Amino acid sequence: MNHRRALRAAVTIAVTGALAAAMTMTLTSTASAGTTLRASAAEKGRYFGAAVATGKLSTSAYTTILNREFNSVVAENEMKWDATEPQQGRFSYTGGDRLVSHAQANGMSVRGHALLWYQQQPGWAQNMSGSALRNAAINHVTQVATHFRGKIYAWDVVNEAFADGNSGARRDSNLQRTGNDWIEAAFRAARAADPGAKLCYNDYNTDGINAKSTGIYNMVRDFKSRGVPIDCVGFQSHLGTSLAGDYQANLQRFADLGVDVQITELDVMTGGNQANIYGAVTRACMNVSRCTGITTWGVRDCDSWRGSDNALLFDCNGNKKAAYTNVLNALNAGPAIPTDPPTDPPTDPPTDPPTDPPTDPPAVGCSASVSLNSWTGGFVATVKVTAGSTGTSGWNVGFTLPSGASVTNTWSATASGSTGAVRFANVNYNGRLGAGQVTEFGFQGTGSASGVTPTCTAS
Numbered sequence: 001m002n003h004r005r006a007l008r009a010a011v012t013i014a015v016t017g018a019l020a021a022a023m024t025m026t027l028t029s030t031a032s033a034g035t036t037l038r039a040s041a042a043e044k045g046r047y048f049g050a051a052v053a054t055g056k057l058s059t060s061a062y063t064t065i066l067n068r069e070f071n072s073v074v075a076e077n078e079m080k081w082d083a084t085e086p087q088q089g090r091f092s093y094t095g096g097d098r099l100v101s102h103a104q105a106n107g108m109s110v111r112g113h114a115l116l117w118y119q120q121q122p123g124w125a126q127n128m129s130g131s132a133l134r135n136a137a138i139n140h141v142t143q144v145a146t147h148f149r150g151k152i153y154a155w156d157v158v159n160e161a162f163a164d165g166n167s168g169a170r171r172d173s174n175l176q177r178t179g180n181d182w183i184e185a186a187f188r189a190a191r192a193a194d195p196g197a198k199l200c201y202n203d204y205n206t207d208g209i210n211a212k213s214t215g216i217y218n219m220v221r222d223f224k225s226r227g228v229p230i231d232c233v234g235f236q237s238h239l240g241t242s243l244a245g246d247y248q249a250n251l252q253r254f255a256d257l258g259v260d261v262q263i264t265e266l267d268v269m270t271g272g273n274q275a276n277i278y279g280a281v282t283r284a285c286m287n288v289s290r291c292t293g294i295t296t297w298g299v300r301d302c303d304s305w306r307g308s309d310n311a312l313l314f315d316c317n318g319n320k321k322a323a324y325t326n327v328l329n330a331l332n333a334g335p336a337i338p339t340d341p342p343t344d345p346p347t348d349p350p351t352d353p354p355t356d357p358p359t360d361p362p363a364v365g366c367s368a369s370v371s372l373n374s375w376t377g378g379f380v381a382t383v384k385v386t387a388g389s390t391g392t393s394g395w396n397v398g399f400t401l402p403s404g405a406s407v408t409n410t411w412s413a414t415a416s417g418s419t420g421a422v423r424f425a426n427v428n429y430n431g432r433l434g435a436g437q438v439t440e441f442g443f444q445g446t447g448s449a450s451g452v453t454p455t456c457t458a459s
Helices: 017-023 037-044 054-058 060-069 094-105 130-148 182-193 211-226 246-256 274-286 321-333
Strands: 045-050 074-076 109-117 154-159 198-203 232-235 260-268 291-296 366-375 376-386 395-400 406-411 414-418 420-426 436-445 456-459
Touching: 037 045, 037 060, 037 154, 037 321, 045 054, 045 094, 045 109, 054 060, 054 094, 060 456, 074 094, 094 109, 109 130, 109 182, 109 260, 130 182, 130 436, 154 182, 182 198, 182 211, 182 366, 182 376, 198 211, 198 260, 211 246, 211 406, 232 246, 246 260, 246 274, 260 274, 274 291, 274 321, 321 406, 366 395, 376 395, 406 414
Parallel strands: 045 074, 045 291, 074 109, 109 154, 154 198, 198 232, 232 260, 260 291
Antiparallel strands: 366 376, 366 456, 376 436, 395 420, 395 456, 406 436, 414 420
């Protein structure tokens, strides 16, 4: 979401009489009711988050509310492509790092937003196309996700890739024109770069069961059936004066595919129905066991991208609005996420499964295994190096790449050569390994690396 662009019209369905009645119900807090949004959500195994502009972190009135009420944050703009890679190959993480540090200091998780999006691309990417853009995009995903590895709860890997209207089709964009598998390639690269993060697809005007949400549903179902690594779907929920009557049913049908669902950018136009809609959205999330959290797009009304809509839970003076009370009551009254949540349906293994390392470390030297995430025209390789019984003070891994394959980028190692026989040596922090210890490095390339076998030499 971009707070600088004009408000998009929400695709909504008029609230039915039954839902309207449900929205006006009085909810009773439980005996262990939380007194803040973050405490109540945490009691139910969920998060309640806010979008943050890091420049506001120096405003005490802002951070007082943020730290008291929210246990998750997402950057409004600081982790988008134009902010993190303003020049090709030159990365800037200042804003994102500041937000992560604030979150860690205040017991908050972080949602990453967004690795790839057709808007807010840096100028150099806007001027690219075809395989050059594809490789640059995958490199961006790899580098940014690697930088924040282990610090992000969930990434919006791809944002707003489906068209508005009744087609249910992909949005035409420079990214889409690189090939229909670009979203799959981005998710595979993100998984290789940060295996511990939840990987999400995020979009707007998907609040009810409509052509756009069904197009996304079909993509997610296809991904799950083929083992493409997708863990969650984000519903932005920029709402007007009504809510889709099948809002909860829509969340549930995605959850039934074996993915988590998250409300990622919630805000609601001010007016007589604002508090009721906020309460209804919260109840819908609470009633879906795989709805893991809610994020409002901002903290106070004067922080909102929606201007005079006064669309958030706190007014500009930091006072709690009626909508806040409805949300807190709905959180307190809702069920907790089950201790044993539904398990994902089985997925197919990756196209190029990793070669399992031996159960015991090699007697001497070192061994290496490789896992490939491949797409048409490129790949990301993750290499595990295991030290032998004598340990290592350094290591060197060699590959012979097939004809047409070329290394374009390397991390956690230094590369010698880019085609044919290539070698990768440790960097200063991962060369010394004790007996049986494991380290990882990775590289990205064009072409195909199917069938490559690494050899490892220790020093």
